Each structure stands twice: as C-alpha cells, then as structure tokens.
Amino acid sequence: MKKTMFDWLKENRIPYGRKDLINEALTHSSYLNEHKEVLHDNERLEFMGDAVLQLWTTEKLFQLEPLLSEGQMTTLRSQLVCEAALAHYSRELGWGAYLLLGVGEERTGGRDRDSLLADMFEAMLGALYLDQGMKPVSMILERVLTPAISEPKNEVLIDYKTKLQEVVQADSRKTLQYELLNTQGPTNHPEFEMAVLLDGIVLGKGKGNSKKRAEQMAAKAAFEKMAR
Template sequence: MKRMLDDHRRAELTRLVRFLGVEMKELLLLHQALTHTSYANEARHSGSIHNERLEFLGDAVLDLIISENLFKRFPQLTEGELTKARANLVCEHTLAKKAAEADLGRYLLLGKGEALSGGRERVSILADTLESVIAAVYLDQGFAVTTDMVLRLLSKELALVQTGEYVKDFKTWLQEVAQRTPDNKISYEVVSQTGPDHDKVFKISVHLNDQELGIGIGKSKKEAEQQAAKLALMTLNVICE
C-alpha cells in the first residue's frame, strides 16, 4: 500500500477511529477496509486495494471474539444455546445494523454504479465492511483492543443473551414477541403429514392473526412447530438466519 492519504481522507478516518474508540498507527489499513471492490476496479490506476481479504480475516476474528466471550460469560449455556446466540450476534443483519450506527457507509469508497444503486445502505456491503474494519483494527492494534471494540459495538445484543432472549426456544420467543401487541394471536396448522407411522414427516405452518409467517418441517409436530416459529421470527426480523 504505497498510496498516501490526502488530508481530507485522513481527517475522515481519524473521525471514524475516534467514534470506534481505538487508535490506529496505520490509517491506510482502515482506508483499505473501507474500499469496496467496485471502487478498486474503477480506480485501478490509483493502486487502490479492495477489502475482500480483510473481510475474510475479520469474519474469523469476530467469530473468535464472540465465541470466547460467550463461553466465558455464560457458563450455564449449552453448546446449542451458545451456537444460537453467536449466530444472531455475528449474522449479516446484526452486523449491518452496527455498521449503520457507526455510519460506515459515509466513509465507504464505492464505484459510481454501486453508489448510485444504494450500495451505502446495502445490508451485505455494510456487514462485509464492518468485518473488514475489524480486521484492520486487529492487524494494527492486536486482539485485546479489537475485542474491546467489538464488545462495545455489540453490547446491546450481548445484553439480550444475558436476559435469555437469544437462547429461549423459538415458540416461546415468538409468543412473547406477538404479545407485545394486544390481541395478537399465534396459531399453528398441520399442512401435511407423510410417511409411515414409524417415520412420519410433519409440515406445519404458523400464523400471526391471519398472516402466514413460515412453514416448518420435522419428524414430530413439536420439531416442525419449532422450525416454523424460527422462520416466523426471521420473517419479523427478530432473529437472523
């Protein structure tokens, strides 16, 4: 990365670093983290390097930070509960929300077409950019500083794990979400059951009032209902895939 940053870009990145609560010895790393492939392809003459490799590293660093924190902080949780909590903490929807809160779209370098088509607000781009930023901070400042930053960014979501919100069974969770609005009613309906008695497969739909939110499939009615409730929570943007 031989390219030097102009004063305007350096000031922008310094403002972002201040918001993230970290220091950066090498702002060019952060600049790369905020350079989308569409921009790098259009500005090849400038020597710009896109953020895809940083995204790869950031994904792994984020996974380790969250896994370690959940493991140490919640010794009462089972492996399945830890997996469910981590999946919601590091999923695309959550990361995009955190990236938007940090206003990463404002600092992102995009190609003209990508910018015009709404790339600064696109969920996938924002989530990938946050992972790239995490990698840049990790390479520049190390694991401890990066951990502190990530846990600050995801503090609200980690609080939901503390209250049990991310680890309760899906049917209970869906019922509680529905009951936030008076008169809401959750119902389940068997769509079909196939196969012999010893190996049946159930297909069950879940409805919020008259609206179908998802169809679950399972070897038992309970399993199918849980799957349907999970899909309903995803439809309602309560949890991530």
C-alpha cells in the same frame, strides 16, 4: 471538511497505526474497479475480520454466567454475527458514511445495503486486528455487541431462516426455498417482498430493504405461524 474514518477512530480513542489497512477495509470492489491506483478491495480483510469476530464472540459467550450449553452458544452466536446484525452494528457506529464505493454502486443505494455494511464491519475488525491486535477490536465489539448479548431477542439479531430450517428438519429433510415476489420503490431505496416455500406451499411472506432482509422477515412470519 468531510469527516473521515480516521477522525472517527481518534474521537473514539481507538488505536491505529496503518492507514493503508484502514483504507483497504473501506474499499468496495466497485471502487477498486474505477480507481486503477487502488491495489486491493476489502475482501481479504473481511475474511480475517470474520475469524476475529467469531473468536471474540465465542470467548464472550463461553464466559457468560450462568453458563450456556454448546447449543445455546451456537444459536446466540449465529444471531449476533449474522449479516443483518453486522449491518446494524455498522449503522449504529455511523460507518456507512466512510465506505468507498463506485459511482454505480453509490447510485443504487450501496451505502445502506446490509451486505456491504456487514462486509465493511468485518473488514475493519480485520484491519484493526492486524494493525494493533485484539485491543481495538474489543473496544468496538464491547460497544455494539455486548449490549446485544443481553438483548438477544432484538429482531435484527435473530436468524429466523436458521430457526425455521431447524423446525422443518425436525419432521423431514426437506429444504426451504425463497422466492422473490415483488420489487418496488426507487433504485436507491428499493423494497423487496420475498416468500418462503416448502414443497411449493407458501409458509410466509416478508418485506425488507434487501433480499436477505426480506427473506428473514418471511422466515419470521413462517416461524411464528408454525410455533403457534
């Protein structure tokens, strides 16, 4: 018998009561479109979960010792709650297996797409908060996010796009642009190559299994080149 999210919650002793909220948190819009009996996708819960995540992370960073400055807290929080980081947490927990996807989204590799995994992660936090308050949220975030705080240099947690933008804006108000150079591989496991440009000049290139991940890797290459 296939394992469900409810099995995972029970095994990890995460309290829950409302199965309807949990199911809603797992429901991608593509699944909703193909199942007329389903009333809601997870977008509203994602909105709630984002707010809960921001609050929990802010309080956690505020209490760290030695005390961090406002700028340090802002930078670290952006690393900890960026899309790539949330997708990383979701994979660590094994939650991708429980996503409810439409046939087309399933076929094109949606189950391992950063954006979908990040959205579901936030939606689950939102559902658990509405159901049981902050306790189950804290149990999950203590497991995946607290270790990341002590290892903020983990590549997946660093928002290189923001760091690069800050470096560029120190000298000008110019805006960086990202351009898709190439896509290769099967549709269920594509690899994207992106370039980051300033005034038409390529600053860096990067590859990843999503466009956003490739953008981060391009920004990383550019940032490290400019930091030398």
